[in-house]
Each structure stands twice: as C-alpha cells, then as structure tokens.
Amino acid sequence: MDQMIQLTFIWIISFIVAIQVGETMMSPGQGHNSGATAAATSRSEAAYLREAKVVPGGSMRAASWFKPHPPYAARGEGCFIVDIDGRRIMDCANNFFSLIHGHAFPPVLAAVQEAMVKGTAFGMPTESEIMLAETLAARNPRLEQTRFCNSGTEAVLAAVKAARAITGRERIAKFEGCYHGAYDWIEVSLDPTPANWNDENGNPASIGTNAGTPESVLREVVVLPYDDPQRCAEILRREGPTLAAVILDPHASRAGAVPMSRETTAVVQEACRRDGALLIVDEVISFRLGFSGASPLFGLQPDLVTTAKIIGGGLPIGAVSGSAKLMSVFNHADGKPKVSMGGTFSGNPLSMAAGLASLANYDQAAVGRLNGLGDLLRNKVHDGFEKAGIKAHVSGLGSLFRLHLGAAKVTGYRSAYAGPETSQTLKNIHRGMLDEGILLTPNCSGALSTPMSETEVSRLADTLGAVVAKELSTRV
Incomplete structure (x- = not known):
C-alpha cells in the first residue's frame, strides 16, 4: 500500500509538471483559446523540421499528416488536446476513432x-x-x-x-x-x-x-x-x-x-x-x-x-x-x-x-447517449446548411460522421469520391476548422467521445457551418 501511495504521488507531481511545462511552451501573448494555425516560429514547426531529418516525411503516419505539418501534441484532457505551443484544440479525430473516452480517461x-x-x-x-x-x-x-x-x-x-x-x-x-x-x-x-x-x-x-x-x-x-x-x-x-x-x-x-x-x-x-x-x-x-x-x-x-x-x-x-x-x-x-x-x-x-x-465504461447507457449526440450533431449541421443555402451534408451513424460537399446523395466510395478541386476544398475546410481550434481527420471525418456534451456538439456544428460557408463563398 505504501508503494502504491508513493507511485500515485509521483504520478500526480508528474502531471502537474507536464501542465506547467505545456504552459511555459506558449508563445508570448498566446492563450489557450487562440487559433490553431502554427506561426512561422512555432514549436510545432521546429519539431517537424527536426523530425524530417530522421523520419521519412517528417511524421510516422501518412493518414494524419497534412500541409504544412500537423501540430505536435503535448497532452490530452478529455475531448481536448493541448499542443506543444500551448493551444487547446477540441479533438474530433480521436486518434482515428480509437479514443472512445477521449484523452487521459481517469479509469x-x-x-x-x-x-x-x-x-x-x-x-x-x-x-x-x-x-x-x-x-x-x-x-x-x-x-x-x-x-x-x-x-x-x-x-x-x-x-x-x-x-x-x-x-x-x-x-x-x-x-x-x-x-x-x-x-x-x-x-x-x-x-x-x-x-x-x-x-x-x-x-x-x-x-x-x-x-x-x-x-x-x-x-x-x-x-x-x-x-x-x-x-x-x-x-x-x-x-x-x-x-x-x-x-x-x-x-x-x-x-x-x-x-x-x-x-x-x-x-x-x-x-x-x-x-x-x-x-x-x-x-x-x-x-x-x-x-x-x-x-x-x-x-x-x-x-x-x-x-x-x-x-x-x-x-x-x-x-x-x-x-x-x-x-x-x-x-x-x-x-x-x-x-x-x-x-x-x-x-x-x-x-x-x-x-x-x-x-x-462504455455500457448500454453510454452507447445510447453518445449515439444520440451523433444524431444531434448531424441534425444541427443539416439545419445550419439548409438555412444558409449550403450544398453539403454530413453522413454517418452513431458517433461517427463525415462531411461531403455537393447536393448529390452519397451511398459508397464512388459517390463519395472527391476530384482534385473538391479535395482541395476539403483540405481548406480541414485547415479552417483547425484554425478555429477543432481537429478533424484530413478528409473531414470525425468521431465524438464520451467527455463531450451538447455544448461541444453545438460548437462543432456551428463552427463547421461557418467554415464551410466561408470556404464555399470563395469558389463562387
């Protein structure tokens, strides 16, 4: 029991130190809620340039990489990631849908x-x-x-x-x-x-x-x-x-x-x-x-x-x-x-x-609640798109979702296929969401996690609507 108490104390001290280190990594005048685009002198850019010297492509995973480079994570807190520049990002990628309870789930x-x-x-x-x-x-x-x-x-x-x-x-x-x-x-x-x-x-x-x-x-x-x-x-x-x-x-x-x-x-x-x-x-x-x-x-x-x-x-x-x-x-x-x-x-x-x-901790009640939040998200996004006259929709079931541009119904790979212009627009939307502090996967798909509530779902739906509207307006 004494050993367990000692280890628990060490773990708590390490967690506090990690928080303090993350805060000291912020650029001067940069708060946790600032935009997620890395500045030219950011720590994430420095990390990427360093990694590119020893790792092909400067990253271990092609699926999660995007230009100019992803932010580097320092720690996770529920449905949020804090990057090494101190920015707090709502995580809807969930390490490609693996973190059903978000980051650092206490149990x-x-x-x-x-x-x-x-x-x-x-x-x-x-x-x-x-x-x-x-x-x-x-x-x-x-x-x-x-x-x-x-x-x-x-x-x-x-x-x-x-x-x-x-x-x-x-x-x-x-x-x-x-x-x-x-x-x-x-x-x-x-x-x-x-x-x-x-x-x-x-x-x-x-x-x-x-x-x-x-x-x-x-x-x-x-x-x-x-x-x-x-x-x-x-x-x-x-x-x-x-x-x-x-x-x-x-x-x-x-x-x-x-x-x-x-x-x-x-x-x-x-x-x-x-x-x-x-x-x-x-x-x-x-x-x-x-x-x-x-x-x-x-x-x-x-x-x-x-x-x-x-x-x-x-x-x-x-x-x-x-x-x-x-x-x-x-x-x-x-x-x-x-x-x-x-x-x-x-x-x-x-x-x-x-x-x-x-x-x-993912029992029947938790499954039902999370799937309900997924339905709420899709309904909110579609309502927002309809009111704004945006020709786009979000597919998905349960807590999984993906953005599609255009009015055509998506039923599989071929109807979801995005040509060069649409692919670039989706990349711009992905980057725009990151600028607003929300991380999706590079093809604009995502997942909800149990730490999320209607508050996060509303923020996600509203932000997606605004970013998509802004990006599509540049194509007119």
Whole structure:
C-alpha cells in the first residue's frame, strides 16, 4: 500500500509538471483559446523540421499528416488536446476513432497504473487476457473465443489467413475503397480513380495501392461495389466458389462513412452461406456503434469479427473473434496449429487493463447517449446548411460522421469520391476548422467521445457551418 501511495504521488507531481511545462511552451501573448494555425516560429514547426531529418516525411503516419505539418501534441484532457505551443484544440479525430473516452480517461489511467507496477509484459499469460476475452463474449455471443494482437491490421491479416486455412481456398473478396489495414491483399483497390476503377466488363477492377504490388495478389482479390447489391450479387455468383472469405465493414469511413445497405449485406451473407466462404466483418472502427458491435445492427452473422481501437482504451490492440469451432484454427495446445498467431506484446497486461476499463465504461447507457449526440450533431449541421443555402451534408451513424460537399446523395466510395478541386476544398475546410481550434481527420471525418456534451456538439456544428460557408463563398 505504501508503494502504491508513493507511485500515485509521483504520478500526480508528474502531471502537474507536464501542465506547467505545456504552459511555459506558449508563445508570448498566446492563450489557450487562440487559433490553431502554427506561426512561422512555432514549436510545432521546429519539431517537424527536426523530425524530417530522421523520419521519412517528417511524421510516422501518412493518414494524419497534412500541409504544412500537423501540430505536435503535448497532452490530452478529455475531448481536448493541448499542443506543444500551448493551444487547446477540441479533438474530433480521436486518434482515428480509437479514443472512445477521449484523452487521459481517469479509469483507464488508474487501471494501467495498477497493472504497470506489476510488470509491463511477460512471456506468460495473465488473467487480464481472460477477462477481456470474456468481456467481448458477454457483449456478443458470436465473439465466443478471441485471440489478441497489437493492431487492426494484424487482426485482419490473421482472419484472412484463418479463412484460407479453413476453406482450403486462396482468393478473397473485399469492397472497393474500404480500408482494412496495411496488408497487400486487403489494400487492393483502396483508392482507385475514375480512370482505372472499372475492368473491361464494367465491374470494379483490382488495382494495386502500393508500388510493387505483385500481379498475383491482384488476381487473388475480387473487388465488390459498395452500393450496388445487384452487381455485387452477380460478381459473387460467379466468383463465390473460389473465395476463402468476403471481408466487409458495414460503415466504412473511407467509402463515405455511410451505412452499407441491408440489400448488400444480405447479398453477401447469402453468398457466403451458399458457397462456403467465410464472412469476416471488420469492426475495428464500427464496433463503437453498438453495445454488441456493428454486426447486429446490419443483420449480419459473421464467422469471424476483427476489432481494435476502442477495445484497447487507447493502447495498442487488435483481436480476432469467432466461434470455438472456427477459432480452433489457431489452437496450438495440441501441436502445430493450422495458423500461427502470436506476438511479443500480444495480450500484454497494459492493453488488457486499459481495454477492460474502456469497455466497462462504455455500457448500454453510454452507447445510447453518445449515439444520440451523433444524431444531434448531424441534425444541427443539416439545419445550419439548409438555412444558409449550403450544398453539403454530413453522413454517418452513431458517433461517427463525415462531411461531403455537393447536393448529390452519397451511398459508397464512388459517390463519395472527391476530384482534385473538391479535395482541395476539403483540405481548406480541414485547415479552417483547425484554425478555429477543432481537429478533424484530413478528409473531414470525425468521431465524438464520451467527455463531450451538447455544448461541444453545438460548437462543432456551428463552427463547421461557418467554415464551410466561408470556404464555399470563395469558389463562387
């Protein structure tokens, strides 16, 4: 007990020192509520120039980078980030939707601190991995068994390998424009353009995303249209018997952040059952949409489910879940498994503790409240746009949202596709929001977190309306 008191005291002192350091980093005369655009002599610019010397591109993550450079974070406080120049920014990016409770959530900090003093990682299992797997199973019976890893990418990679081992087939199908991590096969047709997105028959083509993608990879991936159930059915009727799995995210951010139609999900479900392919539902982001995840909301009965982000409470995590029968493909207890899955930090006690605290505080009531705030946001934004005569709208479900310019309805990747002019306008809006102290992702999508209230939602809606109106007025 004395050791715990001492560690708690050290943690409190460190937190106070961090606050004081952040305040001393502010430029002369610069307050916490000043605009978020870095000045020419800002600490963030200095950090970027320093990092560019030792890191390609001057940043570890291309997805969150934007010109001239992002601000550098010093600390987080609930739904706010304080950057190293002392500016306080409302965070609607949530580290790409992983921070369901925002930053420095006290129950997560307490759980990690308690776990940390016992050891950060072991070459042995811990009871915490049992508890988190049990928690997932309790939220959704289809997540009967789970294997943990360290990212959503790893989870999807393992699920695809499992499907191949179970079915004895090699090919997979995925939806055009959908992101499932950094893995050759699932990166196919991640960002096709109108110039190359159709094959000779008018169906979605298999397009390599990275330079050097082997042609053999492209032949092993069937690409499906996100918002055309009839064509999707035709493709699966032809290709289904060759497929190990179909992977889908029913609310794919990169495909417009629009819910996949029930017609399309039904087509996929039926094809998988008919042809013996496994249905993998990627809920790395969309698990937050419901207490039991996203699949029940779309009438899906997946064979395997991949999760990450909110189940780790802000620490690295990934998971593959499914029935005991299917998950036995990873069973190493009786000899060599059909599919090897493991890692030095898989199931580490810090991520397990953080995940348990995160999910314990994301109960039915919290899910309902946050989803209600998402509905309120979209309604407020649409009302504001309508009153101002702005031709734009916000898509999304639950606590997730994305801005689209123009009056046309967005139903998937192709209708959400932004050409060069629209892309530049969205970049300007993203920068304009940051100038007003609100951080979105670079494509103007975002997420709400539990520390937010109607106050933050109103500020977000009003600011978005003003910034969009100002930017569009310059195009007239």
